[in-house]
Amino acid sequence: MSDPILATHNLRKAFGALTATDDISIDLNEGEIHAIIGPNGAGKSTLIAQICGGLRPDSGSVHLLGRDVTSDSTQARAQAGLGRTFQISALAMEDTVLENAILGSLGASGRPWRFWQAALGDRTLRERAEAALERVGLSDLRDTRCGSLSHGQRRQLEVAVALTLEPKAFVMDEPMAGLGAEGSKLLTGFLDQLRTEAPILLVEHDMDAVLALADRISVLVYGKVIATGTVDEIRSSPEVRSAYLGEDA
Amino acid sequence: MIPERLVNAILFAGLIAVPLCALVADEPFTITLVTRAVILAIAAVGLNIALGIGGLVSLGHAVFFGLGGYAMGVLAFHAQTYTPLNLGPLTIAGTKSMPLIWLAATAISAFVAWIIGLLSLRTSGVYFIMITLAFGQMFFYFAISWSTYGGEDGLSIYVRNGFPGLNTLIPIQFFGLSFIILSVVLFLNARLQASPFGLALNAARQVPARVETVGLNPMRLKLVAFVVSGAITGLAGALFADLNRFVSPTMFSWQLSGELIVLIIIGGVGRLFGPVIGACLFVTLEHWLGGLTDFWHVFLGLILLAIVLFARGGIMGLLTGKEGTHV
Known part of the structure; x- marks a missing residue:
């Protein structure tokens, strides 16, 4: 497989005693949708902020098209090909x-x-x-x-x-948030097509959309990636069930 | 509701008609009053670029107004006393030529705006207001203690500066000059507001995060707006000093910065002719009510209160039904 379009290596960010992202390494390959799921407070927003340039990691690095962009500004990353959508619409x-x-x-x-x-x-x-x-x-x-x-x-x-x-890669922060069933369905169809143009790192709570779209899923809990795999692998993973669904496996 | 273009056209025509009528009626003082309104309007148009489009609430725009005033005062002072002006390595002669004075006023205001902008744009909101205020006070106290140029008493220039081909001492001619500058500044403002830069700046006021994620630098956009804004207000300062043939530290005062903001709020924030309406109303009130009572600012305050509470778009908003921009 060719080099990933977007990758993080051992990203770590702590706020005081709270480690919001703990040693996170994920990647996004050409043509795929890689979904990040996890309960509230798992560190998804902190992760996105570090990928897009709003937050500087304590250690680790972010790579876009094989280039280290860890110390680049948000603008520079956008110019280099990172397209982002916000969880809460940021429009004029x-x-x-x-x-x-x-x-x-x-x-x-x-x-x-x-x-x-x-x-x-x-x-x-x-x-x-x-x-x-x-x-x-x-x-x-x-x-x-x-x-x-x-x-x-x-x-x-x-x-x-x-x-x-x-952009060369999309980072979408809960694009389905607040959409009705119909809207979600339409957008799901659209993103499904879009992945062939540029891969999408998708943070999403809408599990129907995630299951329909994702080529791979990473599960984030307490700042750690506890599992990465295909939809089926994640579904059958006992760790995920225990951590994410709160069941004793 | 009246279309905004029509309101603008009526204002524009009124600004020409009133001095012409005054000329016919032989009322030179009225011409001077309108000239005062025109010059204050230029200063406020300048501020409106930073405030109305860029969202930069500068409580220090008197810095540029004062710098323009002192650029005129210092250059004309050296010309009228036949003394050279010593600028460290460089010694230049004073001048009584308006175009040269305007050039100096805009250049120095732009330069100072760049420095102040670089430092103050790191902050936002109340901190930005406080930093710009602090710079204003620095210049105010500096001017007070600058005894070479009159210190607290200010500096009188005996003969109004000249413009090639005109006799600027004739009120209608000086009015014409000021009015043409206002027209040019308004035209530039309109172009700038519709330009790619204006669109980006407008977005930088509303959603800086979005502007960053499309690969533009909101800080740099605002800095350029602040420099353009300061340069225009500086030019107005030079004209204002020439109108009064007098410069004093009050041109640097924070009250003046506040008045410029009030003019814009009354007229309509971010609206092209908002500062023009504001300046006309301000000068009218100052003249009529000021003749009745020393406490005329009370009435200005009441008007401001009414506008802030009931007509957020200012007078322009009331007339056209459009809201002002939100800062």
């Missing part, structure tokens, strides 16, 4: 759907220092943004203010903004 609520998507194409272009020409009049920026909106089915709402979108539409826009970056 006063701006329109299209403007939010254009922010993504602007980031992808790497040329924000233009003060004269109108952003909405820039064809390159606009085409890229509209293509992404089209893919998530938000084209009709392009001129709607983001603040008046429904929760589900905001989740779609989150994904669209990440798409404009044409």
